Amino acid sequence: RYLPVAQYYYESGNKDRAIELIEVALKSVDRLGPIPDHTKQYYLTPLLQALANYTGEPACHADLCVAPQNKAPETQESLPEQE
Numbered sequence: 084r085y086l087p088v089a090q091y092y093y094e095s096g097n098k099d100r101a102i103e104l105i106e107v108a109l110k111s112v113d114r115l116g117p118i119p120d121h122t123k124q125y126y127l128t129p130l131l132q133a134l135a136n137y138t139g140e141p142a143c144h145a146d147l148c149v150a151p152q153n154k155a156p157e158t159q160e161s162l163p164e165q166e
Contacts, residue, residue, distance in 0.1 A: 105134045
């Protein structure tokens, strides 16, 4: 639930609020109690990826770390070649 709202703030230019929401979401996952590692990783990975992308720095939580990913370049339509 936090991720779409954080993305909205980030795209609206409120980067600090987006980062804050992701950090709150990460703390919420910790409060779930003991859950299997694969389940925790399922929830943590997209949050950490967003945090890394928003800060431009690697993001880690417990033993899981992700690096920022560059956005895919926009595709450009190729112009027809002129003869």
